[in-house]
Amino acid sequence: MKRSKALRYMMLFVMSIMTVLATTGCAEKIIVLNPKGPIAEQQRDLMVITLLLCSIVIVPVLILTAFIIWRYRDKKGRKARYTPNWEHSTKLELIWWGIPIVIILALAVITVKATYALEPSKPLASDKKPLTVQVTSLNWKWLFQYPEQGIATINELKIPEDVPVRFEITADSPMNSFWIPQLGGQMYAMSGMAMNLHLQADEVGHYWGSGANFTGTEFAQMYFDVEATTQEQFDQWVDDVKTGSPKLTLDGYKQLVEPSTSEVQTFSEFPEGLFEMTVTKYGASHNHGLSSKEAQKIKPDEAK
Structure with missing residues (x-):
């Protein structure tokens, strides 16, 4: 049991390190994540905010998928709970429908505001002549x-x-x-x-x-x-x-x-x-x- 817990913690640690490396070191190489102007900066921020909001759903789903595959794998002496007649949970339904709906509404508001703010034909505020x-x-x-x-x-x-x-x-x-x-x-x-x-x-x-x-x-x-x-x-x-x-x-x-x-x-x-x-x-x-x-x-x- 202790060994399995240690293995899980190790996997989570490795995933965290890979995520940090992917979102920092690669940012300099991916030029859209290395903006040099006010419009590109706002667009980068919109991408990052969208990614973080989506991660609230995506990351737990990926983790639970891996956990379920591991927890309920076929093996001798498996002690996982078996409930063949289970079919509904109001609490779980509220969680996996409520959170995505809230995130979608938040994304809608953010996207609409950004769309108007970043209208391409809108002149940039500056004291210099364009x-x-x-x-x-x-x-x-x-x-x-x-x-x-x-x-x-x-x-x-x-x-x-x-x-x-x-x-x-x-x-x-x-x-x-x-x-x-x-x-x-x-x-x-x-x-x-x-x-x-x-x-x-x-x-x-x-x-x-x-x-x-x-x-x-x-x-x-x-x-x-x-x-x-x-x-x-x-x-x-x-x-x-x-x-x-x-x-x-x-x-x-x-x-x-x-x-x-x-x-x-x-x-x-x-x-x-x-x-x-x-x-x-x-x-x-x-x-x-x-x-x-x-x-x-x-x-x-x-x-x-």
């Missing part, structure tokens, strides 16, 4: 346009730290999903639509960005570098691109639209109204999160 970046998903590359700076890049995104970034997202290719895991959640890039997403990097660093939808042969190559810099470094980079990079012409853009992979490229200029032209390329457009004034800029007639 930076606008227009994102276009191409086969199989990403085009980033900086309308205020007048420059564009392929597969490279640079942003200043602690500055809200307003992404306007569309696609001139099959639908994709724009994703920078350490800064925030995904936003779909779709032809004929201009989606709005607000993110921010809280510190200088290099981050990974990617397309999160399968879009064909070279889908695995559709990732991009994200670098958060100081404001001074960002301004210097903009100046370097303006003085040392070629212009992106309309013919050059048509070549980029063709299905192909690409290395990092920078452009000192791009055609005026290129993003609006892309959004309205296939006819009427739809805009998510844009104000009426901003949406007014995106019209098929004007883009032509």
Whole structure:
């Protein structure tokens, strides 16, 4: 008897150690659990709270499952209580139905509040002017346009730290999903639509960005570098691109639209109204999160 108790305690200890290792050491490797921006932090907290609430049911069920298998295993001289006519317990019914119902209600309230708080088109509170970046998903590359700076890049995104970034997202290719895991959640890039997403990097660093939808042969190559810099470094980079990079012409853009992979490229200029032209390329457009004034800029007639 003493030996069996010692074995059970040992198993519980090993399980505890494995749980701690899984939730701490792996957190640095799983980038969604290592946020670098206010949106990603709130999303991480939502995942952790959800996991803990679900664990209230899942962990006891797993432990009881293992215990029942061990306790009522077939063996000689088994002394487990045998009750073939037992069929109901009000107390147990209240426990295994009541606790999950309470947890589901708590998850519902938390999720609804988080959904409204993390609405992608909702501007971030800041005393700094947001930076606008227009994102276009191409086969199989990403085009980033900086309308205020007048420059564009392929597969490279640079942003200043602690500055809200307003992404306007569309696609001139099959639908994709724009994703920078350490800064925030995904936003779909779709032809004929201009989606709005607000993110921010809280510190200088290099981050990974990617397309999160399968879009064909070279889908695995559709990732991009994200670098958060100081404001001074960002301004210097903009100046370097303006003085040392070629212009992106309309013919050059048509070549980029063709299905192909690409290395990092920078452009000192791009055609005026290129993003609006892309959004309205296939006819009427739809805009998510844009104000009426901003949406007014995106019209098929004007883009032509």
